[in-house]
Amino acid sequence: MELTNEQRMYLGLEPVEPAWERVEIPNNSVNPERSTGKDILFFDGDILRKVIWLHDSGSFRENSWRLKTQDNRTMIAPITAKGKPRRLNGVNIQRCTPYGMYFSFGGGQEQKGGMTLANYTTQRTYYSSGFAGVPAMDEEGLLKFLDQWIADTGAEDLAEIQAFAGAKRRRCKYREGDFFRFQYDRRNYGYGRILLDVRQFIKDGGEFWNILMGKALCVSIFHIITEDPNLSIDELQKLKSCPSEYMMDNRFFYGEYEIIGHAPLPEDPEKIDYPIMYGRSISGRDSNKICYCRGKDYREIPLEGNEVLKKDFKKNGISYGPHINKTLVRECIKAGSNEPFWENEPKVSYAYDLRNPAYEKELEFVRKQMGIPV
Numbered sequence: 001m002e003l004t005n006e007q008r009m010y011l012g013l014e015p016v017e018p019a020w021e022r023v024e025i026p027n028n029s030v031n032p033e034r035s036t037g038k039d040i041l042f043f044d045g046d047i048l049r050k051v052i053w054l055h056d057s058g059s060f061r062e063n064s065w066r067l068k069t070q071d072n073r074t075m076i077a078p079i080t081a082k083g084k085p086r087r088l089n090g091v092n093i094q095r096c097t098p099y100g101m102y103f104s105f106g107g108g109q110e111q112k113g114g115m116t117l118a119n120y121t122t123q124r125t126y127y128s129s130g131f132a133g134v135p136a137m138d139e140e141g142l143l144k145f146l147d148q149w150i151a152d153t154g155a156e157d158l159a160e161i162q163a164f165a166g167a168k169r170r171r172c173k174y175r176e177g178d179f180f181r182f183q184y185d186r187r188n189y190g191y192g193r194i195l196l197d198v199r200q201f202i203k204d205g206g207e208f209w210n211i212l213m214g215k216a217l218c219v220s221i222f223h224i225i226t227e228d229p230n231l232s233i234d235e236l237q238k239l240k241s242c243p244s245e246y247m248m249d250n251r252f253f254y255g256e257y258e259i260i261g262h263a264p265l266p267e268d269p270e271k272i273d274y275p276i277m278y279g280r281s282i283s284g285r286d287s288n289k290i291c292y293c294r295g296k297d298y299r300e301i302p303l304e305g306n307e308v309l310k311k312d313f314k315k316n317g318i319s320y321g322p323h324i325n326k327t328l329v330r331e332c333i334k335a336g337s338n339e340p341f342w343e344n345e346p347k348v349s350y351a352y353d354l355r356n357p358a359y360e361k362e363l364e365f366v367r368k369q370m371g372i373p374v
Contacts, residue, residue, distance in 0.1 A: 001139050002040070002052060003062060003103065003146075010150045010158065011117055012101045012126070012165035014064050020044050023073075027053070029089035039090045046073060051093060058108020058139050063098040063120070101126075101165045105142055112136035115145070122169045124256040126161065132185035133327030157186065170255040174217075176200070177265045179233045180257045184326040189229050191236050192221040192322075194252070195244055195265065195272055196295055209277050209293035211316045214248035218295070220273060221322055223333045233261040242332060242341055243355055244273045246318050269295055276354040278366050279314040292370045299370045306369065309362055313354050323351075 005015040016022075020042040026035035037055035041048060048067040054060045068077040075085040076092055086092045098120050106113025114130040114137070129137070129145070137145060153161075174180075178194045196218035202208050220241040224231070251257045266272055274295030280303060281289045288303045324341070331340035342356045354363045367374050 001058060001060065001105075001142070002054070007146050007150070010146075010153050010161070011103055012161040013062065013103055014050065014100065016042055016050060017044065020049060025089065027055075027090050029087075029091070039093070043069070043073060046070065048073075048076075048088075048093070051090075051098075053090070055108070057111055059104075059106050059111075059113060061102065061104040063102045064100045065093070065096065065098050067093065067096055107136065107138050107142060109139050112138050112141070115142060119164060119167065122164075122167050123250060123254040124164075124167075125251075126164050127185065131321065131325050133325045133330070152186075172253060172255045172259070174249070174252045174259055175262070177262050178259045179236055179261045179263070180219075180252065181229060181231075181260050182251070182257045184225060184329075187227055188225050188326065189227065190221060190326075190329065191224055191231060191239075191260075192219050192257075193236070193241075194219055195274065197249075198246070201296060206296055207298040208296070209291045209298055211277070211282060211314060212246055212318050214250075214318065215253075216246045216318060217249050217252065218244050218246050218274060219322060220244040221324055221329065223329065225326060225330055225333070233263055237263070240332075240336075240338075241273065242322075242324055242329065243275075243338055243353070245275055245322055247322055248318060248320050250320050269297060273355075275315050276313070276363070276366075277315045278309070278354060279312060280308050282314070290369075292366065292372075297372075299372075301370065309365070311352055311359075311362070313352050313359075313362070313366075315351070315353055317351055 008015050023041045024038050026032040027037045027039050028035040040052040042050040046069045048065050050064050052062045070077045074088055076088050101119050103117055105115045117127045118125040176194055176197050180192050182190050184190050194217055198216040223240040277293040281287045281291050289300045290308050292299045
């Protein structure tokens, strides 16, 4: 499947111009017979302008480029004076920097997946079907989805997505205690709060079991889905929250999650919902100890003479966004609790959470072992 120019217009993507030349190459240029799809290249003269990475399963991704080529478009021209030409193939193209909007779809004719619409230049996501709570789609489902997307798009929506497509990259500041706003989809907003800036805490001399990748932030997402982009922090502080989790700071740094206010966090750390990380040290230099970390409370005991739980409760999985979506938050709001959250907890080692009521006995064991009042 390939997008049409009409669909591209409503998605903020650059259209394929009539004068551009289309060239198809196998996605495995070294062993074409082992290819699992093809790369569709669009040239404006010697300038590569667009690439569609199309897998045989039907999944695809569309990016925009401005890559100068040479030698009858068989080589990518050097970008710098000291650079060297590189053979034009999918691997080398992906080593270069695209720009502007891109579209990706993980489904196909016989498999289902989600779609993402984002801006590479600004490092911001405009829409994620998974985050919006839309069920996974096959190719036919995506076509119906795009038809509805176009039907629902008014003049203001079109202007908004064009502005998003042409925006410049931002670099934003944030701190513990900040409240933030984000979008689940084109109409609905969510809100959350930053509970801990791990990097800043360590920089200030705090002890932390630093087994998280990237610049980690602990965030909580409030039980609210609304079309109102102007809720006050006083209103937000009255709401329940989903269990907090760690995520990388990218969506705050680039302004996708907008800071809307600030208030001091409670002085009593027991009143703040921090994730609990527990398990044997993963340090190659000092693995003979058991570590515990809940927010700013870090403790360790020798491995010798102590029992470590067999289940992995290190809770060190981290990604670019929170592990919730619009559907899950709606279920928590309806239930008036986080029971749906715990029921949907992934049954994988990086996600086992001692706060889950299912691990009440394990949590009691850990608290006693670490000398924490039960």
